[in-house]
Amino acid sequence: MPREVREGDIALARGAAHRAFTLVVVRDYEGGRVLLGEKLRGFGAGYYNGFGGKVERGETVEAAAARELTEEANVEATNMTRRGALRFVFDDKPLEPWLVHVFHCSRYDGEIAASDEMRPEWFDLDDVPFENMWADDPYWWPLFLEEKEFVGTFTFTNTTTLVDYWIRETKDLMLDVEAMTANE
Numbered sequence: 545m546p547r548e549v550r551e552g553d554i555a556l557a558r559g560a561a562h563r564a565f566t567l568v569v570v571r572d573y574e575g576g577r578v579l580l581g582e583k584l585r586g587f588g589a590g591y592y593n594g595f596g597g598k599v600e601r602g603e604t605v606e607a608a609a610a611r612e613l614t615e616e617a618n619v620e621a622t623n624m625t626r627r628g629a630l631r632f633v634f635d636d637k638p639l640e641p642w643l644v645h646v647f648h649c650s651r652y653d654g655e656i657a658a659s660d661e662m663r664p665e666w667f668d669l670d671d672v673p674f675e676n677m678w679a680d681d682p683y684w685w686p687l688f689l690e691e692k693e694f695v696g697t698f699t700f701t702n703t704t705t706l707v708d709y710w711i712r713e714t715k716d717l718m719l720d721v722e723a724m725t726a727n728e
């Protein structure tokens with residue numbers, strides 16, 4: 545069972561800069577469902593997740609989120625809002641902490657289609673497949689679905705075993721992101 549800790553109790557490797565990632569969850573309000581993708585290859589293969597990936601050099605976080613959604617699910621977001629920042633700390637690989645910027649999207653252009661990386665699938669809100677998702681997801685999804693903004697940190701061992709975490713709502717997401725990346 546992962547241990548809930550106080551904010552600040554999770555130590556980061558000194559001097560390690562975050563690696564930035566995006567994660568977009570598409571929500572269909574009328575249908576009461578969310579779009580997830582089964583990851584077909586690479587990090588997290590076999591898990592269901594939102595759509596996203598690494599922020600490339602010289603790219604904004606927003607542009608990276610839109611690009612990854614198009615690459616992985618074949619649609620262009622027409623409204624996307626930042627909703628959270630999740631820091632992942634690993635004791636094995638990768639060594640640097642990750643900062644995953646979570647976005648919400650409810651309108652898009654195009655037809656959803658699979659890519660070589662993700663197989664999209666709609667899930668009813670009460671049927672999100674947490675048993676086949678990253679172990680941190682059950683801790684922040686409630687805030688996501690309640691339309692709250694949130695920040696948190698999760699420590700993993702052996703890449704996928706969640707050891708400890710903190711998560712909370714934030715009233716100023718960007719201020720908290722600045723604080724999380726202050727020493728970089």
Ligand SMILES: Nc1ncnc2c1[nH]c(=O)n2[C@H]1C[C@H](O)[C@@H](COP(=O)(O)OP(=O)(O)OP(=O)(O)O)O1
Pocket residue numbers: 565566567568586587588593594595596597598632644678679680681
């Ligand atoms: N623990 C956890 N919870 C929720 N979401 C994630 C994690 N770990 C993660 O990596 N993620 C998310 C963050 C990103 O959206 C993806 C991982 O990105 P990845 O597919 O490795 O990046 P790409 O740039 O698409 O990779 P390649 O195209 O280079 O293979 O999962």
